[in-house]
Amino acid sequence: MTTALDQDTTVRYEPRGAARDLFRSRDSEIVIAGPAGTGKSLASLFRVHLAALHNPGIRCLIIRKTAVSLGSTTLVTYEKKVAADTLARGIARWYGGSPREAPCYRYSNGSVIVVGGMDKPQKIMSAEYDLVFADEATELTETDWESIATRLRNGALSWQQQIAACNPERPTHWIKQRCDQGRAKMLISRHRDNPAYMNADGTVTEQGRDYFAKLDNLTGVRALRLREGRWAAAEGLIYDGYDETVHLIDAFKIPNEWGRWMVVDFGFTNPMIIQWWAEDPDGRLYLYRELYHSRRLVEDMARQARELMVYPSGQWREPQPRAVICDHDAEDRATLEKYLQLGTQPAEKKVRAGIQAVQSRFKIQPDCKPRIYIMRGARVERDPELDQAKKPTSTEEEIVGYVWAVKPGGAAPEAPLKENDHGMDTMRYVVAERDLGGRPRMRWVG
Numbered sequence: 143m144t145t146a147l148d149q150d151t152t153v154r155y156e157p158r159g160a161a162r163d164l165f166r167s168r169d170s171e172i173v174i175a176g177p178a179g180t181g182k183s184l185a186s187l188f189r190v191h192l193a194a195l196h197n198p199g200i201r202c203l204i205i206r207k208t209a210v211s212l213g214s215t216t217l218v219t220y221e222k223k224v225a226a227d228t229l230a231r232g233i234a235r236w237y238g239g240s241p242r243e244a245p246c247y248r249y250s251n252g253s254v255i256v257v258g259g260m261d262k263p264q265k266i267m268s269a270e271y272d273l274v275f276a277d278e279a280t281e282l283t284e285t286d287w288e289s290i291a292t293r294l295r296n297g298a299l300s301w302q303q304q305i306a307a308c309n310p311e312r313p314t315h316w317i318k319q320r321c322d323q324g325r326a327k328m329l330i331s332r333h334r335d336n337p338a339y340m341n342a343d344g345t346v347t348e349q350g351r352d353y354f355a356k357l358d359n360l361t362g363v364r365a366l367r368l369r370e371g372r373w374a375a376a377e378g379l380i381y382d383g384y385d386e387t388v389h390l391i392d393a394f395k396i397p398n399e400w401g402r403w404m405v406v407d408f409g410f411t412n413p414m415i416i417q418w419w420a421e422d423p424d425g426r427l428y429l430y431r432e433l434y435h436s437r438r439l440v441e442d443m444a445r446q447a448r449e450l451m452v453y454p455s456g457q458w459r460e461p462q463p464r465a466v467i468c469d470h471d472a473e474d475r476a477t478l479e480k481y482l483q484l485g486t487q488p489a490e491k492k493v494r495a496g497i498q499a500v501q502s503r504f505k506i507q508p509d510c511k512p513r514i515y516i517m518r519g520a521r522v523e524r525d526p527e528l529d530q531a532k533k534p535t536s537t538e539e540e541i542v543g544y545v546w547a548v549k550p551g552g553a554a555p556e557a558p559l560k561e562n563d564h565g566m567d568t569m570r571y572v573v574a575e576r577d578l579g580g581r582p583r584m585r586w587v588g
């Protein structure tokens with residue numbers, strides 16, 4: 143596809159397969175879904191960009207669950223790969239927003255592309271649009287999606303459309319169900335649609351070889367979803383009671399009276415994890431903050447953790463944790479204590495009992511609530527290396543792939559598969575601390 147902007151400006155983009163279908167579609171709700179790296183985001187961004195260029199005065203919206211993740215991913219692709227030339231020539235300009243107006247790209251023909259996250263919906267949801275693109279749309283709730291639909295009535299384009307791009311999730315995800323029910327149209331995007339990774343004759347490009355090598359390292363449900371593009375559920379899920387519509391909640395201001403716990407699992411090649419949990423007066427636990435990084439020194443993690451809790455003046459930003467519950471490596475623990483300036487206590491590491499305690503916390507109680515929650519956006523930063531390797535980047539992302547190790551001969555599973563389980567261990571430690579009682583009988587040597 144080539145579009146002349148002026149005499150000597152052209153943008154070249156070759157849409158294939160689902161990407162081409164996307165450009166032809168006038169359906170009001172459309173989902174472009176498929177494995178990792180098939181060109182879904184690029185296609186949707188081109189769709190929005192070209193519509194803005196060719197239809198003066200239209201209003202578009204690019205959205206993700208959180209504004210921060212939009213800025214670090216989708217908008218980078220937009221600025222570098224889609225609108226670089228248009229921006230360089232001043233045909234579109236970035237506008238950083240104001241107290242009343244959301245940030246946007248303003249095109250010289252009067253079109254705008256507003257950008258934002260559903261975590262801060264006020265400014266974006268008070269306006270009207272012709273075309274909306276939600277990237278990584280499985281992160282949204284169906285309510286988010288439906289409230290976006292109510293904003294699609296600007297009427298400057300003869301058709302209005304809401305586009306979602308995503309990787310497959312569990313088969314019961316609302317996006318899949320919405321498509322199955324015919325309320326949204328699903329376009330299935332494949333690796334062969336991406337000319338950066340596959341040639342038209344079906345051979346793999348050099349860039350594709352590197353990329354597929356990463357995907358080939360995936361296992362379990364992540365391989366099914368991100369390599370094969372299947373809406374698959376993991377078999378042998380350990381936390382099968384976890385339901386993100388129940389346990390994953392929007393962040394709220396935690397009352398100062400609630401107790402706080404810090405929990406730490408060490409790692410370097412594997413991620414090191416620091417979680418912060420709040421406990422309400424009824425004993426429910428809320429994961430409200432998390433550091434989740436590979437290849438970061440204990441010292442650096444501890445410094446960052448301290449900065450998150452304590453002002454440079456030494457005054458606490460939030461209630462001090464009642465305890466820092468810690469993995470057992472003596473040397474790492476000493477480093478952690480030094481830079482955190484807090485003492486630590488050893489985690490109760492019994493696996494089976496700990497897992498059972500977490501499982502029962504996920505269960506809905508007679509008061510209609512579970513006893514454990516994860517707050518959306520708890521992870522402070524996404525680790526780019528883990529992200530590139532398509533590994534989980536947060537505890538929440540681990541839960542849905544945490545499975546029992548299958549024993550030969552089909553015997554009942556006894557142990558979890560030791561893979562992508564670091565946030566799972568950390569979560570188990572805090573629950574063990576609260577529910578299993580007693581401290582492990584061990585002495586720190588260090």
Ligand SMILES: Nc1ncnc2c1ncn2[C@@H]1O[C@H](COP(=O)(O)OP(=O)(O)OP(=O)(O)O)[C@@H](O)[C@H]1O
Nearest residue numbers: 156157177178179180181182183184223336337338
């Ligand atoms: N038609 C195309 N022409 C050239 N390069 C492309 C094309 N489609 C995709 N690419 C490149 O392939 C890479 C992956 O594309 P993109 O990020 O859009 O994939 P995605 O399907 O959104 O991936 P994910 O599942 O990780 O979100 C990017 O570097 C992109 O620029």
Ligand SMILES: [Mg+2]
Nearest residue numbers: 182183184307
């Ligand atoms: Mg994408």
